Amino acid sequence: MPSVTTIAEIGKHEGQLVTIRGWLYNLRESGKLLFPIFRDGSGVIQGVVPKSAVPPEVFDAVKGLTQESSVIVEGKVRADKRAPGGHELDVSNVQVLQRVAENDPYPISLKEHGVDFLMEHRHLWVRTPRQAAILRVRAEIIKAARDFFDERGFTLTDPPILTPAACEGTTTLFPVDYFDEQAFLTQSGQLYIEATAMALGKVYSFGPTFRAEKSKTRRHLTEFWMVEPEIAYATLEDLMELAEGLITFVVKRCLERRRPDLQTIGRDVSKLEKIKTPFPRITYDEAVKLLQDAHAKGALENKFEWGGDLGSPDETYISSQFETPVMVHRYPAKVKAFYMEPDPQRPELALCVDVLAPEGYGEIIGGSQRTASYELLVKRIHEHNLPEEAFKWYLDLRKYGSVPHSGFGMGIERVVSWICSLEHVRETIPFPRMLHRLYP
């Protein structure tokens, strides 16, 4: 058997006889000339099988192939200007591992399909070139984020998935029976990495989080992945610099390493090429003014009043005013989580920041400086009607060498959705979990 290669690497074997191992993506035929298209997970290539050039059994084997049948193919690599990838394979032999039965054909044809049907067949949908490209971009984004923190002296510390109580108490949690005790799936690792930050200085976590909210929008999953850095002695200003640094690093990496995938997806990369630091920073007060002006001009339906949290249409409007992500900071403390440090200049504001992605994608990062004072934190826990005893360990962090510290969470799926310019986050993760989706 000639040496095995991948379709992505096939250009390096021009003129050579190679073996590729994969699946039949499509078969076109023109009389005694067959054009099987193979995929192997790294890419797609068209084979050419003239009846006159191969043994009859090879021609018949290819002619009888059904979509997604698994095959090991031998052939000679030939450069061809007509081929989308620049190369074709003159097939000399085919070994069929498993032929898909014609009375039960591969359900996902090359034509258009509806969302529900595709989601019901997600285990097969991931094979299509566009979906595979998105998953490669996702992997690159995760790798880039981890490299970013690893290269800057952060230590990866994994928070627990099973937790005894609400981290923030506000959103709905998935309950789990833990040996007859009530436990919940984590909705954020933040509180735990505040502890490890006090131990290691600069830490981050990367893992799944769970929210039992009945959200039904293109931005929500019930199970999603977050990257969360937490840094001892960092201020809100430090945090904003870190956030814009992380985002530009990730975008640049995708442009460097996943450009062909972005093209497969149909992403207008020129918009990503404009992402440079520093990002515009506007205060909540300025954002309110922007929204009220927009309402006056008729660009926004609802009049925004100071004091409320930004709604989805509000975020969309603000982010549409900029070509790079924009950072909105210092929201009213009332609409934010209990653990956020008040602004010493204006205590009614929290030292927090949301990063809104451009092109209407909205919030991809939310972060804040954390309350350092024991007394204030106890007060806030009571104000939010949270059980103080559940936060005893968290309050200990303010009793034993409390320092200013800050951190944020970046939602991986929303970043993937923005970088790939997708309609919905359900395509950013291999098996999305949503309000009405637990299968497959």
Place this chain on the structure above:
RNA sequence: UCCUCAGUAGCUCAAUGGCAGAGCAUCCGGCUGUUAACCGGAGGGUUGUAGGUUCGAGUCCUACCUGAGGAGCCA
């Protein structure tokens, strides 16, 4: 939880209250450069469920089920 929309062949969709259809997929036949190939033919249906109006319902009415888009909430 609320608002809006949809459910017809395996898939994507069409059908003025009057014989349930097309494209793709599958099967058979044709084509030596096809690019979601094309051309000819065949098979394929309890129109989401239950009731109602009507001579007659895929179509109109009621309830329910399922899904989608959005709001709220959030990353």
